[in-house]
Amino acid sequence: MSPATLDALHRYTLCESPTGDPRSLAALAEVLDADAARAGFHTARETHPTGDHLIWSLPARGVSGDPILLLSHYDTVWPVGTLATMPWSVDGDVLRGPGVYDTKAGLAALLSAAGEIKDQDHPEVRVIVVADEEIGSPSAGDLVRAEAARARAVLGLEPPHPGGDLKTGRRGSTRARIQVTGVEAHAALDPEAGASAIDELVDQLILIRSVVADRPVLLNTGTIAGGGRTNVVAGQAHADLGLRFSDPADEEAVLGALDRLRPVRDRASVATRLLSHRPTWRPGPAGADLLDRIRVIAAGIGRQVDGRPADGAADTNTAGALGHPTVDGLAPRGGGAHARTEWVSVAGIAERTALLAALLTGL
Incomplete structure (x- = not known):
C-alpha cells in the first residue's frame, strides 16, 4: 500500500462518522470530496438532514457507453469518541480503528x-457514497435505483467474505416498526376503561412469530418501548423488528402479513411501517x-478471485434484486x-487498489 493511501485512510478514520450525526458526517464528507476531486472526479451531493449522499463522476476517457457504478458508504456504527478506546494502529499487516474495515x-x-x-482509457465511473447505509439506507434507495439502471456494471465496496471472495447475492433486509395506540386508564381503579397498548403489542409480536415460524x-x-407508569394502562407502545430473507416469496408473505395486522382489542389501533427495506438479491445470470x-x-494482474452469496445486506441488494449486473x-x-x-x-488494501484499477479500465 502506498504511503498516500495509508495517509488517506488514517485521515478518514480520525474523522469519526456515526450514522445520523450530520455534523460529523459533514466533516468527513468535506475530506472525501476533496480527495475525490484530486483523483479526477466531479463531485456533487444529494442533501439530507441526517447526512448528504456523495455523488462522484469520473468522465470517460476513450471508452464510450454506459458507466461503471460503485456503491459505498461513509457512515459507521461507531459513536464519536470511540477512537479513545479503539485507536488507529498499524501492526505489521493489521491496521485497526473504527470503520477501517467497514468500509473506509x-x-x-x-x-x-x-x-x-486518470490518464488511461476508461468508461465513465460513477460513485455513490451513502450517509445512512448502516441503518438500511432509508434515504438512498431512489438514488441507487436511478444510477444502477444506466450502469454497465454495479460494484459494491463493502467488505468481502473472509479471505477475500466476492459477494454475488445477499439476504433481503427490512427494518419494520409496529406502532400500537391503546387507551389510558387507572390500572387499579378503572382498568376495564383502558386498552393496553403493551398487551396488544405482545399479541401482535406473537402473531408475527407464528407467520415466520x-x-x-x-x-x-430489536427494540420495544411503551407505557410510562405501572399504575396507568399503557396508551402507546412500539417494537422495531429486523427481518432477513433468503427467498423473495417469503419476503412478500411476511411483509404482507405485517401490512395486514389488525388489533385484537376493540379500542386499540395498530399501524406498521417500514423503516428501511432492501430486497432479497438472489444470484442471477447478469451477476454470474x-x-x-x-x-x-x-487473472490478468496475477490475482484469483471467486464469489458466493452473503447473509448481510447492503445497497447492492437494491441493484442486484432488479437484475442489474452486480457484484459486491x-x-x-x-x-x-x-x-x-x-x-x-x-x-x-494494495491488492484491492490494483484490482479496482484493472476493473475500471477493463470492464
Missing part, C-alpha cells in the same frame, strides 16, 4: 485506484457473467465488522 479502507482503495487510471426467515425484535469477467481481469465485496479483506476487533489487511 474501500474508499481509500477506490480513490487510489482512480488516481492511477415455518419459513427460513430471521426475525429479531460479471463475476466471470472480474475473474478474467483479476470489493473492499479490502480483514475482519471484525461492527466489533471492537475490527481490522483490515494492509496488503489487502
Whole structure:
C-alpha cells in the first residue's frame, strides 16, 4: 500500500462518522470530496438532514457507453469518541480503528485506484457514497435505483467474505416498526376503561412469530418501548423488528402479513411501517457473467478471485434484486465488522487498489 493511501485512510478514520450525526458526517464528507476531486472526479451531493449522499463522476476517457457504478458508504456504527478506546494502529499487516474495515479502507482503495487510471482509457465511473447505509439506507434507495439502471456494471465496496471472495447475492433486509395506540386508564381503579397498548403489542409480536415460524426467515425484535407508569394502562407502545430473507416469496408473505395486522382489542389501533427495506438479491445470470469477467481481469494482474452469496445486506441488494449486473465485496479483506476487533489487511488494501484499477479500465 502506498504511503498516500495509508495517509488517506488514517485521515478518514480520525474523522469519526456515526450514522445520523450530520455534523460529523459533514466533516468527513468535506475530506472525501476533496480527495475525490484530486483523483479526477466531479463531485456533487444529494442533501439530507441526517447526512448528504456523495455523488462522484469520473468522465470517460476513450471508452464510450454506459458507466461503471460503485456503491459505498461513509457512515459507521461507531459513536464519536470511540477512537479513545479503539485507536488507529498499524501492526505489521493489521491496521485497526473504527470503520477501517467497514468500509473506509474501500474508499481509500477506490480513490487510489482512480488516481492511477486518470490518464488511461476508461468508461465513465460513477460513485455513490451513502450517509445512512448502516441503518438500511432509508434515504438512498431512489438514488441507487436511478444510477444502477444506466450502469454497465454495479460494484459494491463493502467488505468481502473472509479471505477475500466476492459477494454475488445477499439476504433481503427490512427494518419494520409496529406502532400500537391503546387507551389510558387507572390500572387499579378503572382498568376495564383502558386498552393496553403493551398487551396488544405482545399479541401482535406473537402473531408475527407464528407467520415466520415455518419459513427460513430471521426475525429479531430489536427494540420495544411503551407505557410510562405501572399504575396507568399503557396508551402507546412500539417494537422495531429486523427481518432477513433468503427467498423473495417469503419476503412478500411476511411483509404482507405485517401490512395486514389488525388489533385484537376493540379500542386499540395498530399501524406498521417500514423503516428501511432492501430486497432479497438472489444470484442471477447478469451477476454470474460479471463475476466471470472480474475473474478474467483479476487473472490478468496475477490475482484469483471467486464469489458466493452473503447473509448481510447492503445497497447492492437494491441493484442486484432488479437484475442489474452486480457484484459486491470489493473492499479490502480483514475482519471484525461492527466489533471492537475490527481490522483490515494492509496488503489487502494494495491488492484491492490494483484490482479496482484493472476493473475500471477493463470492464
